[in-house]
Amino acid sequence: MPRVLVSDKLSPTAVQIFKDRGVDVDYLPDLGKDKEKLLAVIDQYDGLAIRSATKATEKLINAATKLKVIGRAGIGVDNVDIPAASRKGIIVMNTPFGNSITTAEHAIALMFALARQLPEANASTQAGKWEKNRFMGVEITGKVLGVIGCGNIGSIVATRGVGLKMRVIAFDPFLSEHRAEELGVEKVELDDLLKRADFITLHTPMTDKTKGIINAEAFAKMKNGVRIINCARGGLIVEADLVEALKSGKVGGAAVDVFETEPATENPLFGMENVVATPHLGASTSEAQENVALQVAEQMADYLIKGAVTNAINMPSITAEEAPRLKPFVKLAEVLGAFVGQVTEDPITEVEILFDGATATMNTRALISAALAGLIRPQVADVNMVSAPIMVKERGIIVSEVKRDKSGVFDGYIKLTVKTEKMSRSIAGTCFSDGKPRFIQIKNINLDAEVGQHMLYTTNADTPGMIGLLGTVCGRNGVNIANFHLGRDHPGGDAIALLYLDAPFPEAVIQELKDLNAIQSAKPLTFDVAPAA
Template identity: 70%
Template sequence: MAPKVLVSDKLSETAVQIFRDRGIEVDFEPSLGKDKDKLAQVIGQYDGLAIRSATKVTEKILAQATNLKVIGRAGIGVDNVDIPAASKKGVIVMNTPFGNSITTAEHAIAMMFAVARQIPEANASTQAGKWEKSRFMGVELFNKTLGVIGAGNIGSIVCDRALGLHMKVVAYDPFLSEERAKQIGVTKVELDELLARADFITLHVPLTDKTRNILSAENIAKTRKGVRIVNCARGGLIDETALAEALKSGHVAGAALDVFAEEPATENVLFGLPNVVCTPHLGAATTEAQENVAIQVAEQMSDYLLTGAVQNALNMPSVTAEEAAIMGPWLKLAEHLGTFTGQMTDEPIKAVNVLYDGAVAEMNLAALNCAVIAGIMKATNPDVNMVSAPIVAKERGMKISTTNQAKSGVFDAYIKVTVVTEKRERSIAGTCFSDGKPRFIQIKGINIDAEVGTHMLYTTNNDVPGIIGTLGRTMGEAGVNIANFTLGRSSVGKDAIALLYLDAPPPQSVLKALTDTGLFNQVRPLVFDAA
């Protein structure tokens, strides 16, 4: 029986035809996604669901999706899909992460021109019968300094286009290496230097805890007077109230925004201010981009439904069915090792070395490498998945090397990940026991045996009495339960580490209390996808 797919959003006819040409039965109902009750009634008939942003795939919808095997999102954002609920149902969620990169980059450049020359306001004035030539005095982009916050896939395209306009480009990105910066022709700087130097600032980062309000009132105050700011990335990257105040005071000369903290943005503190250009999240809205992502998602879904091949999956590794049964725990371990190093590393990573020892060295190392890199990159970019991770790593000039060797120690198999930066090397090793649960077995060359949990706390200290008591007492007083407690040391009186598996994230007061004791060299909370 042929697979059956529902297209519940507006996808191109070309994409719909791809399903038909591949022998897949398809129902094209582009308005159905807006009717959640009707969608819940019919979703049980389908093996695949192709969507854009209008369809909300909630846990309630998934509860009725008795035959659903794959959800394909034409585009990168999957905020409208309950991925954990889909994973529990065994439904693969795919996206198309790079189909609209050029379009979004071009929109950022267009917005820069618009705010530099006050084009929208001048257009409205002229069409109103006015001729205010002297009112609209703009500035050139030529020879101006563009500060790019986030030099990944889209950001690097913006850099290239800006260099073509003969702008000077400086870029801030924690994962941008000096080598990659030279390759794309930009000067790598820290954020404060970018803020101080840039005539124009454009943002191209995902919205995370670290990037939320990256242009805060404090950081906007650090910019040079007369700066112009462009955001075609994500709402929430800019403190909109602070930006409005800076525009009113004249410190910021203009702003162009395609995204807002709350969307649809029918009201906003920035609306109505002079020299503010706003568009309704049009970054990916070109005929070419819509066609590209629609075709891509149709091809990916067809491949999976007909052959089992998995591409650009957000909740499943790209491995064969035969490999999945054996590799599942090791893929999770590889991701955990990457997540640890990613959360522990604050400077650009130059290289990642992955050692596979024993039985794991005979597995699909490409997929395991992807899991490691995805874990590393998720610390700063939650949109990264196993397929896109190697591309993102390459964009950042990160060199990946792999070593595989026969069994060399007490474990039948283990994985060791070492990350290299300008300042240091950091390594962690782990294995999977017979119960299938990943374990950390070595950190900084110190042997341990630590079960991995969602919330963990990592500390380093000199090996002195009182560490266990201090950690236990501080957690107990804060009401944070310790599920597991692992200690290790290099030798008596030397370097020591502790890894605590907690039932809840440690509050900031706990982290401060531990730091204030003076006993610890490092206190770092960690979060793992341990489901």
């Protein structure tokens, strides 16, 4: 009988579901807070069910010799080292949609609290002061609500804002004009949102691109007296800059449910009159807690008993019967999406996925989900194989699938083509007998390139000396090249190069390459594949 540890406070429903499904479960809701005690016992369990208090670090994962699955009751997986889990073959699951409405409603509640100074007015009145003239609020109606991140939660907030007769503007790189029209919002660039919004609410995941997105520079662009709401991730706002903006009056008020460091027992925002602070309550309703507890228990039990995979971060939904044949092509599809997602900066409007030969007979739904997850993961860190198609649909991106009989030298391959308003880009790949993904065509230029964990992609005109030029720059900067792959459309035409590297390509050297007139573009790439031996 598989054994699961519940190390955070979950609904009792979760414990009963495990038992009903034939899983032995230990409910120790405070154990996740004690790193050493958790580390001492983790090797006894096949599954770990957590919320946010438990930190599934690389050290913990390496000590978990029996662990097969980690289930996160909620959407955020910041507290799980996913690469470490993947390397150990541990599936990481979450419940991406169980608390969306609850979090959106909390953001709206905080917006009202800011507009009418409800916490301060409540404290004053209960103290017997009756300071009616002190608490002069503002109306919501007719104000401009700026939504940063218009995915699952952000779109709910946007529609609620429209219902409140606000003028809603939204910034989201993946939001299409069509989807914005459906929601009744105006799609804008970030700078435009900052300048126009009376209220700004954040609903974007934490990535390298979004960390500190609201900082001193952003505050300087905002209206005087703007009000800020953050129910997403603490690190999206630079707290020290927010404190200064509040003190100066640039920001009229802030409602914060998440903090850079949690639990937040001390914070410079605490004690400020124009700040409403709550202890990460976005998902804290009885309905949401019950939903995510039920979902994570069902998903983990189904995997441990039946081998079924649902809502996995690092593996698509695949039945036990089709897994052996499909697995290498799932990784291929993800890698193709990841390539395009990393090199495409403009909003994507269309995605076409071509399955040729043997791949056309596979579970293409899982392959499409894997490709879409790889495609948008550079922007949406919490995406998984199940939620990716929904997130793509929400953003109005059109996805089409083409299947055809074998048409070339390969038994089967996948070709991914994306379109933006400015360009079209395609990449194709296959898997050889070793099961490893390979690139076979980029920009309709044929090549044969093994996929590496760290790569560099360059484009240039086909002229003599390019190999030597790239090699010289890399050698001068201590960059070791494991493999070097080239392709061109015709002599003297467009050429590409893919360098397989031992380590991430230094950012400073990228600029050095871009400064060379011979190099048209240079892009460092990272793929979730095993490093070279």
